[in-house]
Amino acid sequence: RAAAERLASELGEAVGETVGYRIRLDSKVGPRTRIEVVTEGILTRRLQDDPALDGVGLLIFDEFHVLSLAPK
Structure with missing residues (x-):
């Protein structure tokens, strides 16, 4: 959410x-939203539902160097 607020x-x-965001149990996007800041979990679910990510033109991974503790 902080990254979306800054942008x-x-x-x-x-x-x-x-600019909008989607996090667990909260989102703030609208019909004009072109940039969405999402969590790893939201992106993972979206990839499971739509592996081609139709309608997405670009992915930017931030804080990618941080190790994930999510169960595999």
């Missing part, structure tokens, strides 16, 4: 306009 702030917009 939206840089654009001078509220979260949910151009």
Whole structure:
């Protein structure tokens, strides 16, 4: 959520306009949202539902160097 807030702030917009987020039990996206900040779990579920990620033009992995403790 903090990353989405920072990006939206840089654009001078509220979260949910151009930049939104999806985390467990909470999301703030709208019809104009073009950038979504998501958690590893949200991305994993989305990949399971749609391996081609139709409608997604670009993925950026941030904090990728951090080890995940999620069960395999």
